[in-house]
């Protein structure tokens with residue numbers, strides 16, 4: 001028996017798989033966006049709006065849920081390609097599962113591929129899926145203190161979408177404070193307050209997505 | 217389950233380490249687990265013991281866990297304190313503007329293998 005100093009994270013192998021998947025998708029010109037949030041924060045509603053607004057872009061969606069196929073059905077009803085991925089009880093998507101999902105989607109024409117990760121602010125942040133961008137949603141009813149409670153998610157995200165801003169009058173949610181807390185954890189994070197219901201703020205988010213796609 | 221997911225990732229990383237180092241059997245693995253990583257060590261050990269029976273290279277593998285203490289930094293008074301004891305609120309000044317410095321990690325420190 002010999003002793004080997006490893007000194008690597010338990011997810012080292014996943015990180016390698018993720019980097020490889022990211023490179024392959026970049027070579028095909030496909031931008032994958034890993035969408036993370038708590039359950040019910042408005043992921044599917046936001047995606048539906050993006051699909052309608054960005055009709056010039058080919059969008060496909062991979063819906064990861066522990067069970068059911070209702071979200072994929074909602075997206076398909078809008079004419080975008082969607083698949084449902086079941087995580088077999090797992091609380092997150094990892095690079096291997098994501099690769100399998102991209103293969104099952106089997107859509108080389110898609111330019112923007114959204115991965116709707118499992119609804120949970122903790123575990124998905126711990127696993128690199130191989131996505132080119134990480135985007136998180138925090139909805140107004142959840143509260144502006146979430147950066148304090150789930151710092152890793154905010155550190156890992158390129159963009160923070162604060163959703164359901166039409167509900168701001170009914171909640172003590174301080175947009176500025178929330179953005180400031182997020183930027184403290186991650187100075188690069190882009191913050192987009194939006195309402196997928198009224199469309200408020202969607203333009204900035206959409207312009208940013210198009211810009212990132214063009215630069216990819 | 218969260219812990220089983222981590223065991224699967226651990227096994228995958230160990231498989232790769234074994235391949236790189238031409239190992240056939242791992243007798244011990246030592247992990248450093250952060251106190252506030254959210255990993256339940258009892259559940260993790262059970263998940264590992266269940267999994268290793270089906271994974272030939274790990275069948276006789278002993279799992280050793282070391283704890284990395286949780287340490288939080290206070291932005292207001294610029295001091296650190298024990299996370300587990302005081303949580304989010306700084307015991308020195310009562311501020312809530314505090315950030316975890318360490319204690320969230322899960323690292324493979326070393327393995328004993330042949």
Ligand SMILES: Nc1nc2c(ncn2[C@@H]2O[C@H](COP(=O)(O)OP(=O)(O)OP(=O)(O)O)[C@@H](O)[C@H]2O)c(=O)[nH]1
Pocket residue numbers: 037038039040041042043044045046071119163164165166167194195196197198
């Ligand atoms: N007022 C308001 N309600 C919204 C908005 N976006 C979503 N909702 C509502 O929030 C609820 C959840 O929306 P979904 O889009 O299904 O949320 P989700 O994050 O996909 O949910 P899961 O996939 O189950 O985690 C629904 O009742 C939506 O109508 C918004 O911008 N404003």
Ligand SMILES: [Mg+2]
Pocket residue numbers: 043044045071116
């Ligand atoms: Mg949904």
Ligand SMILES: [Zn+2]
Pocket residue numbers: 290291292293294295306307308309310311
């Ligand atoms: Zn303090």
